[in-house]
Amino acid sequence: MRIRFSNKGDKPTKAGFGEGLLDAGCRIPEVVALGADITASVGVNLFANRFPERFLSLGIAEQNCIGVAAGLALEGKTPVFATYGVFAALRTTDQIRVSVCYNNLHVVIGGAHAGVSVGPDGATHQALEDLAVMRVLPNMTVLSPCDATQTKIATQHAINKVNGPVYIRFGREAMPDFTSENQSFEVGKAQQLHGGNDITIIATGHLVWEALQAAYQLKKEKIHVRVINMHTIKPIDRETIIRAARETGAIVTAEEHQVAGGMGSAVAEVVAREYPVPMNFIGMPDRFGESGNPRELMQKFGMTAHTIEKAVLSLLQRKNIPFNH
Amino acid sequence: MRTKLTDPKRLQEISCRIRRSILLSLCEAGSGHLGGSLGITDVFTALYFSVLNHDPKDPDWADRDRLILSIGHVAPALYATLAHRGYFPEKELSTLRKLGSRLQGHPGREHGLPGLELSAGSLGQGLSVAVGRAIAGKMDQQRWRVYCILGDGELQEGSVWEAAMSASFYKLDNLIAIVDRNGVQIDGKTEEVMALEPLKEKWQSFGWTVFECNGNNHEEILSAMNLAQQVSDKPAMILAQTRMGYGVKTIEGDYRWHGKAPSKQEVEEFIRELEEEK
Numbered sequence A: 001m002r003i004r005f006s007n008k009g010d011k012p013t014k015a016g017f018g019e020g021l022l023d024a025g026c027r028i029p030e031v032v033a034l035g036a037d038i039t040a041s042v043g044v045n046l047f048a049n050r051f052p053e054r055f056l057s058l059g060i061a062e063q064n065c066i067g068v069a070a071g072l073a074l075e076g077k078t079p080v081f082a083t084y085g086v087f088a089a090l091r092t093t094d095q096i097r098v099s100v101c102y103n104n105l106h107v108v109i110g111g112a113h114a115g116v117s118v119g120p121d122g123a124t125h126q127a128l129e130d131l132a133v134m135r136v137l138p139n140m141t142v143l144s145p146c147d148a149t150q151t152k153i154a155t156q157h158a159i160n161k162v163n164g165p166v167y168i169r170f171g172r173e174a175m176p177d178f179t180s181e182n183q184s185f186e187v188g189k190a191q192q193l194h195g196g197n198d199i200t201i202i203a204t205g206h207l208v209w210e211a212l213q214a215a216y217q218l219k220k221e222k223i224h225v226r227v228i229n230m231h232t233i234k235p236i237d238r239e240t241i242i243r244a245a246r247e248t249g250a251i252v253t254a255e256e257h258q259v260a261g262g263m264g265s266a267v268a269e270v271v272a273r274e275y276p277v278p279m280n281f282i283g284m285p286d287r288f289g290e291s292g293n294p295r296e297l298m299q300k301f302g303m304t305a306h307t308i309e310k311a312v313l314s315l316l317q318r319k320n321i322p323f324n325h
Numbered sequence B: 001m002r003t004k005l006t007d008p009k010r011l012q013e014i015s016c017r018i019r020r021s022i023l024l025s026l027c028e029a030g031s032g033h034l035g036g037s038l039g040i041t042d043v044f045t046a047l048y049f050s051v052l053n054h055d056p057k058d059p060d061w062a063d064r065d066r067l068i069l070s071i072g073h074v075a076p077a078l079y080a081t082l083a084h085r086g087y088f089p090e091k092e093l094s095t096l097r098k099l100g101s102r103l104q105g106h107p108g109r110e111h112g113l114p115g116l117e118l119s120a121g122s123l124g125q126g127l128s129v130a131v132g133r134a135i136a137g138k139m140d141q142q143r144w145r146v147y148c149i150l151g152d153g154e155l156q157e158g159s160v161w162e163a164a165m166s167a168s169f170y171k172l173d174n175l176i177a178i179v180d181r182n183g184v185q186i187d188g189k190t191e192e193v194m195a196l197e198p199l200k201e202k203w204q205s206f207g208w209t210v211f212e213c214n215g216n217n218h219e220e221i222l223s224a225m226n227l228a229q230q231v232s233d234k235p236a237m238i239l240a241q242t243r244m245g246y247g248v249k250t251i252e253g254d255y256r257w258h259g260k261a262p263s264k265q266e267v268e269e270f271i272r273e274l275e276e277e278k
């Protein structure tokens, strides 16, 4: 692909969520937002200020928020509940499983503060397990957009186009905003952002930008990397994954999440069954995050373009050695 | 058919027939929660034959009252009541807990049984859902009410109290909750497993108007429901004192029958006791 993405200016993905919610709220009268105290911090304040009669303050009581959302959905409302991902997805897992997913209700759950880029708040507030837990729940759709613009669009789709339960994940720190307002976005359909047939990087969330930077760097060394933005973790885009495995022969995944159970695992499930090729996984190595500034933490845990580049180079070596059984 | 019965004697007869169905369906299933199901039967009978605005021929009628069963484990009582009220054929009760049945061990809407308002079974969740429905009703200026049946052991779940707070915060006078206060749970007496008393005062301090009644006496249940419907600006709570296993003297009040089904022999004996009681 010939487009080279450039940063329109750093912007937190949570701002995209807030804008997407406001926009959907303006067009759809059934949208009701639920707040668990930290509404400004997760971007819900835009909607709450504009539509106070459709905003429910429920206090620091996330389990109740999920149940109330289920009740609203049963009556034809479109409830949107957002808080930090650690609480939105993990404190409430059983409520989401039974009241929302088993009843197959259109409840939109926003998980903010994704990944170590949360920064100084430290491990308790850095959501690193939410994708794994949300994606194993039947009926659930899981979205993980890559920048603020895409988060706005994905939020509108979550509210408007998805039928059942949906979890959408976004971050806190201002990060490069590089996708177009006019992009074609479809839930369950991954986006190829950079062409190449030597190897594929499948990234999600903030690491899509890093993956692109890695690809641009590697191009100088005549290594042609395909970069795929896996903005939907569930349902996973099997077709795009299988094509990447067949056409490029090796896949590196990159996510701000535990390696275990996350997007990389979802990709590996497809690769192992349909077209086995060597893989490498960038993500948290089964440990908690810590305090620090966002960039320092991403470096420490290897979630940068540089680390992705190294992972690509080492996987390229393995790619050319046939499997010996 | 939206007629409502008011004669307690008549309701008692219906309860007795529903209890018989519960015994038979649990025996056929070979597992399930007998004690709680028999204990709460009168509340279900009162609701579906007298209190609720609903229509068995039109289960999704928009203006119906909503009944949320939070304690999914007493599903046999709900199923038997729905069948006797005409939501589906009584003979289907014999499929309880079997493969392919619409009568799941705990209610599951995806299996298509008419009249189910919520798939539930994990304790501590129903009241939150009831609050959400009641808020939606208020937002849309609807006149229907939400009823929610909770267990007493279930009140040990912290999320119940989150829901309790939110119900009074939003002044949900279209919400009536009923606690099946049988005083027992699987490990024994609630007051020995994890004490709940003073329960009335707890709910009052959470902003609810609380009524107490004998939950195995139709006159008392109806009068409590009537009072609860008149409360304004607050949610209403009915603490219904019931006896686990009510109607079958041998097992009444015995917590060991919480999660057990009767054998073929036992069921004959229990039904005999049930008929004598009547």
Ligand SMILES: [Mg+2]
Pocket (backbone or CB within 6 Å): B151, B152, B153, B180, B181, B182, B183, B184, B185
């Ligand atoms: Mg009990």
